[in-house]
Amino acid sequence: MHQVYSKMIIDGKKIAAELREDLKKKVVELKSKYNSVPGLTVILVGEDAPSKIYVKNKEKFAKEVGMNSEVIKYSEKIEEKVLLNKIEELNNDKKVSGILVQLPLPKHIDKRKVIETIDHKKDVDGFHPMNVGNLSSGYDSSIPCTPLGCSLLLKKIEKNLSGKHAVVIGRSNLNGKPMTQLLLKENCTVTITHSKTKDLKKECLRADIIIAAVGMPRLVKGDWVKKGAIVIDVGINKTDSGIVGDVDFDEVSKVAKAITPVPGGVGPMTIACLLNNTVECFKKTHSN
Ligand code: NAP
Secondary structure, three states: OOOOEEOOEEOHHHHHHHHHHHHHHHHHHHHHHHOOOOEEEEEEEOOOHHHHHHHHHHHHHHHHOOOEEEEEEEOOOOOHHHHHHHHHHHHOOOOOOEEEEOOOOOOOOOHHHHHHHOOHHHEOOOOOHHHHHHHHHOOOOOOOHHHHHHHHHHHHHOOOOOOOEEEEEOOOOOOHHHHHHHHHHOOOEEEEEOOOOOOHHHHHHOOOEEEEOOOOOOOEOHHHOOOOOEEEEOOOEEEOOEEEOOEOHHHHOOOOOEEOOOOOOHHHHHHHHHHHHHHHHHHHHHOO
């Protein structure tokens, strides 16, 4: 078995690279079976600097695993109707397996309408209500990339999560809620916490697994964590001392059994899972 963490630090970069290697092989197999490869189309609206970096990386890694990759760029003044029409066009394009509209969108565009216009079979982000519903019903679905990445990291550390008490901090549609569904699927007992939770420290101290997806630098302290817990840090926070997570890494790494660093933990898994979802969408559109 691979050594997936040393000194209890989960190497998300390495695990993501392994996942991309597997995907590269899958793409070759699909090409020989269907004479075509999965294609990811990303739509970028406006000039948001972090979005531009994310999209560039998505394109780079999609190409690296042998997929087709296309980025469609629009000015932030684009009319909603034009964007929705483009999505419809992509829904009907056989070369496109996965469609991702990079968020955030300008205020005049209805995010919900955009998400609902994407064919759920091409929804690589797993945000379409059909996929959200399927995930919570325990059916096959596209799974949001970041929680999927967290779940894969957890399974590398502990194959059987059954009966573990997991505490999820944050209840966003992007992270907290789908993460909860994935943990339930693994038979964890899940506590989901948020900004109105009364005693977050007390909740965390009961956890065998903590998933922090908040957006507050170093919120989770060393004395919030039970000895031997697994801690997955989703947070990406810009501070004067650089990018840090939602977990106080220096303190928590002394008590946790395993912990993800920021950067280099969950982040790299997110893009690898996006590519994984694109392959899965390709399979769905080629199975009928
Ligand atoms: P979000 O939509 O802003 O949700 C944050 C959640 O944290 C909300 O549910 C909020 O509660 C909760 N919260 C806020 N303050 C809290 C507190 N003091 N105690 C407990 N819970 C609190 O954020 P998000 O989109 O899920 O992102 C969370 C973090 O993950 C951000 O740092 C983001 O940059 C990062 N992120 C990382 C990746 C990656 O690839 N690694 C991907 C996506 C996001 P309420 O619901 O009550 O407001």
